[in-house]
Amino acid sequence: MIKRKVNDMWDLFISHASEDKETVVKQLADTLKKYGLKVWYDEFELKIGDSLSRSIDRGLAGSTFGIIILSKAFFEKGWTDYELRSLLSREVSKRDKIILPVWHGIKAEDVLHYSPYLADKFALSTDMGIDELAYKIMETVKPDVINSIGIQKMFRKLLPYSELKEIEPDHIYMEEKVRHKTLPNYFVIATKLICDVLGDITDMDYRDVLYDFARDADYDHEFLIWNAIACSYISFIRDNKIDFSDLDIKRDIFSFLLGYTTGAVKDIEDWQQRHPKLAKEQYYELMIRYAQNHDFIMEYSSDSMKYTYGKILEQV
Secondary structure, eight states: OOOOOTTOOEEEEEEOOGGGIIIIIHHHHHHHHHTTOOEEOHHHHOOTTOOHHHHHHHHHHTEEEEEEEEOHHHHTOHHHHHHHHHHHHHHHHHTSOOEEEEEOSOOHHHHHHHOHHHHTSOOEEGGGOHHHHHHHHHHHHOHHHHOOHHHHHHHHHHTTTOOOOSOGGGGOOOOOOOOOSOOOHHHHHHHHHHHHHTTTTOOOOHHHHHHHHHHSTTHHHHHHHHHHHHHHHHHHHHHTTOOTTOHHHHHHHHHHHHHHHHTOOOOHHHHHHHSTTSOHHHHHHHHHHHHHHHHHHHHHHTSOHHHHHHHHHHHO
C-alpha cells in the first residue's frame, strides 16, 4: 500500500477530457469527496487566468494517485496525453501504483491502440455505476476507511427501518476479496453468539458474518467492536426492562450503537427527535455503556490469556 507523503496536497488527481466532465467526472469527484478524499480536478482548483499546464503539473506533483478517465474524447485531447505521459513517467520512476485507469464508453482495442502500456493494466469501468466505482477506488486510495465491511453491510440491512440517510457508503455494492483464509475457533463461537443476540432484529447468518470478517483488513478490531455492540445492546435492554417483543425500540437501540461506532450519530438531541421511543438520557446511557464495554474488551484483549485470567480472578 502506498503511504501518503506529507507534501501531497491531494489524495488523487483526475485526468479527463472536458467532454466527460458532466457525464462522469463531476459525479465521481463529488462522491469521492463525500468519502473525505481530497480530489483535484479543474473545476475545483483552476481559476480564471491560471495556466492549465502549470495547474496540471501542480496536481501531478501533489497527488498520491492519478485517476485517468479513458474515453474517446480523452484520446483526442493533446493536453490529456501530456498528463498521461507525466503520470506514466512518475509511476515508472517511483515504481509505485500511481495510475488508476477508468474506462468510459470504450473497449479494450481502443485502449490498446492508444497506449499498450495502459491496455495491460487492470482497469475499472464506469459501466459499474458511480457508487461502486467510487468504492473500488477507495479500496486502493483509502483502504483503512473502507475496510469495515461488516458494519456497512449491517447498515444496509437496517435501511428499511432506519432514518440513517447521511451515510452514502450504505448504498454501495460490495464485492471484496477474502483476505484471511482461516479464522480462530473462538471467533466462530463468539460470532454465532453475537448473531444470536441480534437475531430478532437482523437476518444475518453467522456464516455470512464470518465471511465478512475474513474480508476485513483488520478483523480483530472489527470483532471487538461487534462484541462491544452486542454487550451494550443486550445489557441495556435487560437493565432498562425493554419489552423484548418491541422490535422497533430494539432496532432504534441497535441503529444508535451502529451509528455511534461509525461516527454517524453527531448530535444525540437530533437523533432522539428522529427516534423518540427512547429518552435523550437513555441514548446518553447507551453511549456511555458502549464506551465502557469497548474499553473493557480492549483492555483484556491486549493481554495474554494467563494475565487476563489472573486479573479477572482478582476482581471476583
